[in-house]
Each structure stands twice: as structure tokens, then as C-alpha cells.
Amino acid sequence: MAEKKLAGQSALVTGASSGIGEGVALALGEAGANVIVNYNSNPDSANAVVEKIKAFGSKAIAIQADVSKEESVQSMFKQTIKEFGTIDILVNNAGLQKDAKFDEMTLAQWQTVIDINLTGQFLCAREAIREFLRRGPVPERSLATGKIICMSSVHELIPWAGHVNYASSKGAIKMLMQSLAQEYGDRKIRVNSICPGAIQTPINRAAWETPQALNSLMTLIPYNRIGQPSDIGRLAVFLASDDSDYITGTSIFIDGGMTVFEGFATGG
Ligand code: NAD
DSSP states (O other): OOOOTTTTOEEEETTTTSHHHHHHHHHHHHTTOEEEEEESSOHHHHHHHHHHHHHTTOOEEEEEOOTTOHHHHHHHHHHHHHHHSSOSEEEEOOOOOOOOOGGGOOHHHHHHHIIIIIIHHHHHHHHHHHHHHHHOOOTTTOSSSEEEEEEOOGGGTSOOTTOHHHHHHHHHHHHHHHHHHHHHGGGTEEEEEEEEOSBOSGGGGGGTSSHHHHHHHHTTOTTOSOBOHHHHHHHHHHHHSGGGTTOOSOEEEESTTGGGOGGGTTOO
16 A cells, blocks of 8 residues: 555646546555646536545535636635645646647637646735645644645746747746745745656647657657656655655656657767
């Protein structure tokens, strides 16, 4: 049985009804946290994640909220605090892509990605920090007063033609995360980012669903396998637990080596 490193803590994971969010919610639940499974539009999938977490012996509930809407986020946090008393861990995971060549990108494609990927993280982080400050430290539960994990991407570092809106949102998350770590470090709030490479989820189906696409993807990944949501889940447990108590303001890349730029292995 997995060690219950997060026993007694409450975690909210946004966009947790699929992909990486689901993998993170399951890993946190398995580590003993009570988990809020946020979803926007798929209650059945969210409820399936809730049932899996309950099977680990942790509490879980699904809450609908659109992370890009202030009222929706505030009502989700109210409900979370009503159900679980407080929140110790926020995983800002919800995100999407609206890909287009830059000269053809509509304002709506730009704005939707910024609203969900960036403003969504602002709105959720602000509510979480308000609750951490209101509640104060509980050292018997965790050394830190609160922990925020931002789901960024290798594209906070690697430019991405055809995905300028997405890459811009992830680049901005780096500064959101680091500025929050700077502003609230003395209140014992830790803020870090996870930067996944290619993880097998619905967001990038086109990159892995045919053998040709997968082969082409492997030319970018020295470790020669696509990542799984459970890879990210294990890192999220580490960043949420006291094992990482001296880590704040950092982006951790988890990418099978994508950011060592494999194209340079035989030339340059
Ligand atoms: P996914 O599409 O399975 O998950 C995204 C989730 O966000 C979905 O559950 C979706 O319903 C939810 N969501 C979208 N808009 C929302 C809104 N307005 N409010 C609440 N939830 C909303 O894809 P994923 O790969 O699991 O993506 C999760 C995160 O990981 C994203 O931030 C993405 O940018 C990031 N990421 C993914 C990869 C990858 O290779 N899969 C790589 C780097 C970063």
C-alpha cells in the first residue's frame, strides 16, 4: 500500500475528469489526501474519478466550475471549504489548446486559451492563497501553510510555432508561479510548476494515435517513450508533501529528456 504522505490534507485539482488532472487526483488520493475533482463539462468522468479515489479510502467529491469565471471559481472554493473545512493543496491543471497559424489566429482562439490557461490559474491561486492566509499554519498536518502546483509545460521554455497562444500562456505561468513564490514565501506558502513533455492524454491525441505519429514524436524524446498521467501524479505528490519542503519557485521538467533537444545529438 502507498505511504499516506498527505493524510488529513485537502487538495483541489482543476480539470481532473481526464488526462493529467485525473492522474494527479488519483495519486493525491492514494497518498491520503481528500480530493476535490473539479470538472467543467463531464460529470460522469469526474464521478468515475471520485469513485476510484474513494476506493483508496480517501474522501472525494466532484465540483463543476469553469476556472476562467470568477464567480464560478469562488463558488467552488466556498463549497470546498464547506465540505472539507479548508484546502491545503491546489493543483492548477485545467488547460486547453486552440491551435492556428499565427496570421490566421482569431481573437477568440487567443482569448480562450489565455482565459482558461492563465486567468484560470490566477483566479484559483488567489482563492487558495486567501484561504491559506485565513487559516494559517497547521504544522502537525504539513510544514508549509499551503502548496500550489501550477501545470505548465515544456512550452514555458520551448517556443511552439502554430501554438503561440498556448506557449504564451505557459510562459506567463512561469512568472505567475515565481512571483507568487516570492510574494508569499515568508507566509510559508510554496508555489511550484510541473512542466510536462508529451503525456498521453486527449489534448495531444493526434501526436500518439497512429504508429507514424508516435514514431515522429519519439524523435523528440531521448528516453523513447510517451509519458503517462501517473508519471505526473507521482511528481505532484512529491511537490505537495513535506519531502519537497525546501522547494519553492521552481519549474520541474518531466519530459523524458525533451528539453535536452535531441535534434542536436548528431549535429549542431
Ligand atoms: P486534457 O484535455 O485531458 O485535460 C484538460 C482538462 O481541463 C480537461 O479535463 C478539461 O475538461 C479541463 N478544462 C478545460 N477547460 C476548463 C475550464 N474552463 N474549467 C475547468 N476545466 C477545464 O489534457 P491534459 O493533457 O491532461 O492537460 C492537462 C494540463 O496539462 C493542461 O494545462 C495542459 O496544458 C498541460 N500539459 C499537457 C501536456 C500533454 O502532453 N498532455 C504537456 C504539457 C502540459
